[in-house]
Amino acid sequence: MKKWILSASLLLLLVACGQNGQVENEQNSSSENQAEENDSVVEEDEKEKDVPVSNTEDPKKEPEEEEVADSEEDQNEKEKEDSGNEDQVQEPSPEEPQYVVNPTTSALEPIGDANSEVVLLTIDDAPDWYALEMATTLKELGVKAIFFVNGHFLETEEEQGVLKTIYEMGFPIGNHTMTHKSLRQLTEEEQYEEIVLLSDRVEEITGERPRFFRAPFGTNTDYALELVKQEGMIAMNWTYGYDWETDYMDAEALADIMVNTEFLNSGANLLMHDREWTKDALSDIVKGLQGKGYEILDPDLIGTEDDSVETE
Numbered sequence: 304m305k306k307w308i309l310s311a312s313l314l315l316l317l318v319a320c321g322q323n324g325q326v327e328n329e330q331n332s333s334s335e336n337q338a339e340e341n342d343s344v345v346e347e348d349e350k351e352k353d354v355p356v357s358n359t360e361d362p363k364k365e366p367e368e369e370e371v372a373d374s375e376e377d378q379n380e381k382e383k384e385d386s387g388n389e390d391q392v393q394e395p396s397p398e399e400p401q402y403v404v405n406p407t408t409s410a411l412e413p414i415g416d417a418n419s420e421v422v423l424l425t426i427d428d429a430p431d432w433y434a435l436e437m438a439t440t441l442k443e444l445g446v447k448a449i450f451f452v453n454g455h456f457l458e459t460e461e462e463q464g465v466l467k468t469i470y471e472m473g474f475p476i477g478n479h480t481m482t483h484k485s486l487r488q489l490t491e492e493e494q495y496e497e498i499v500l501l502s503d504r505v506e507e508i509t510g511e512r513p514r515f516f517r518a519p520f521g522t523n524t525d526y527a528l529e530l531v532k533q534e535g536m537i538a539m540n541w542t543y544g545y546d547w548e549t550d551y552m553d554a555e556a557l558a559d560i561m562v563n564t565e566f567l568n569s570g571a572n573l574l575m576h577d578r579e580w581t582k583d584a585l586s587d588i589v590k591g592l593q594g595k596g597y598e599i600l601d602p603d604l605i606g607t608e609d610d611s612v613e614t615e
């Protein structure tokens with residue numbers, strides 16, 4: 304009798320702990336330890352303040368993604384509607400999120416006793432040349448990543464077909480705007496079009512609107528963040544990435560730094576791109592991260608605090 308109760312509760316505990324059955328409370332690795340700069344004037348060109356970019360190179364010169372830790376204070380009051388698509392290709396959003404994105408650092412933080420030793424993989428500026436091959440590699444390795452896509456890569460039927468394939472392989476599609484312009488240089492109306500029209504396009508192609516948003520160059524505006532929230536998306540920048548730096552435009556060097564950087568820690572949000580050397584390094588990166596004990600986070604487990612609480 305007692306035994307029965309014991310094992311039943313053990314079972315419950317296991318279920319509650321999710322796939323890893325690990326109970327770790329070491330999250331918080333990177334919560335508020337960085338000065339927050341809500342709205343600070345981090346212009347596209349001077350952003351290195353609290354960004355854990357590579358220390359080795361001038362972080363200013365990435366052609367593409369620049370870092371900014373823009374913060375959005377809280378993600379409360381989102382109005383998420385999970386409605387819309389009855390396409391049961393896959394679960395649109397998690398029933399019960401186990402992780403949230405820290406709005407200041409973009410690190411992933413476990414809710415409750417979810418495994419804290421996780422890292423998130425993200426692939427931006429897709430689907431350009433290598434996204435499908437990268438998705439295939441990830442799928443073979445049994446891990447997921449968010450593909451942040453741009454509208455200018457979704458013009459032709461072929462490009463749209465690639466996106467649909469990646470989506471159907473089980474990868475969440477994130478919104479990276481229509482044309483990858485810096486939002487801070489756009490009017491609100493233009494920002495709206497950059498963001499909402501891309502979600503429309505992704506939905507036309509896959510049947511599901513993106514749940515995640517990443518601003519080009521990591522430069523957000525208050526307007527865009529509010530809009531993103533209204534659109535039911537979770538905004539994130541990243542905690543580190545290297546593939547746009549000259550020294551790491553090489554598969555071996557990239558695989559090495561991605562796994563051995565000092566910025567690799569619990570909840571790290573890894574930025575990569577649809578690039579040849581990244582594609583070539585991807586398998587080694589994943590295996591290296593796993594070899595260090597990190598679980599590659601399933602983005603479907605990411606939600607907002609609100610999702611996990613019974614409000615109202």
Ligand SMILES: [Zn+2]
Nearest residue numbers: 368427428519
């Ligand atoms: Zn980008």
